[in-house]
Amino acid sequence: MHILFRVDSSFAIGTGHVMRCLTLARMLKDAGCAVYFAMRAGLGDLCDEVERNGFPVFRLVYNGSVIQEVDAQWTIDVVRRFLPSVDWCIVDHYELDHRWEENVRAYVGRVMVIDDLANRPHQCDLLLDQNYYRQAKQRYHSLVPPGCRLLLGPQYMLLRPEFYEAKQFVSLRGGEVQRILLFFGGSDPTNETEKALRAFRELDVVDVEVDVVVGKANLNRFRVEQLCREMDFRYHCQIDYIAELMAKADFSLGAGGASMWERCFLGLPSAVTIVAENQRRSTEDAAAYGAVWNIGWHRDVKSSHYADIIDKVIALPEQLKSMSRKALELAGSAKGYIVHPVVEALLEG
Structure with missing residues (x-):
């Protein structure tokens, strides 16, 4: 064929x-x-x-x-x-x-x-x-x-095979945040990654590891890499092990679209920024189900909003556990x- x-x-x-x-x-x-x-x-x-x-x-x-x-x-x-x-x-x-x-x-x-x-x-x-x-x-x-x-x-x-492999090692998240994943898609045309990184600079977050993922199509990737170096965050570019990072993370900041469903499949609680019109309806419906937090349309989202989200998730372990369960119910089957x-x-x- x-x-x-x-x-x-x-x-x-x-x-x-x-x-x-x-x-x-x-x-x-x-x-x-x-x-x-x-x-x-x-x-x-x-x-x-x-x-x-x-x-x-x-x-x-x-x-x-x-x-x-x-x-x-x-x-x-x-x-x-x-x-x-x-x-x-x-x-x-x-x-x-x-x-x-x-x-x-x-x-x-x-x-x-x-x-x-x-x-x-x-x-x-x-x-x-x-x-x-x-x-x-x-x-x-x-x-x-x-x-x-x-x-x-x-x-x-x-889903790529790596997601099915990673699924074998994930379970309902416990609500404690020790590792956060930032990934806003391969190109991230609205530069949400840098906004989120600047949010971490506003916070006094200790004992939390951060992985930052970008694609080669990201026009801001060199500046993102420099910020990660300054902040001692792990920087990953055009990788083939995103499922592994999702499985290890306790929480994620990311965009809507396919990566949102990948996170849900692995039970990873996440706050979602809508960066394209085609993501709006599915993000709103997933948020109504309780599987994600909908931050809103990218133009309305500032670094301070990301800072508020990070602050909240660290203080709301029960809500993260509920989100992980809902994500697995919705996409984990x-x-x-x-x-x-x-x-x-x-x-x-």
């Missing part, structure tokens, strides 16, 4: 789309599929990273915003000129919708969409939204064609699969 991913990353849109597609790509490769990526080249792209993971990348180069007709034709050219066939085209891209999908699907077997906005119609055979929402099923009503299979909720989370249900759905056709 031949699979083509159409996905992008940049300093502006972050790295999350590509990273979750890479996770699914590895699973498909392990299942015997031939996997390819079609990606736009530019500042902050992860084309080289995808190739380092063993997947061929077809690069699209053009300036300006995404034009669906141009993008669709380029993707079609890739399929016709370079690939023997494409059984599934998997698209993970907020700027592409049913118009792009209708054009491309005439040249591929089937189309799968990875989405979490539920704000535009799709022309697809399979749709994955791995986030928790209180009204998940209603969100895509009238946005997908009849017969489209919907895979909705944290039970379909695309996902387990290691012989064949992941998303892969199973793709292989079934």
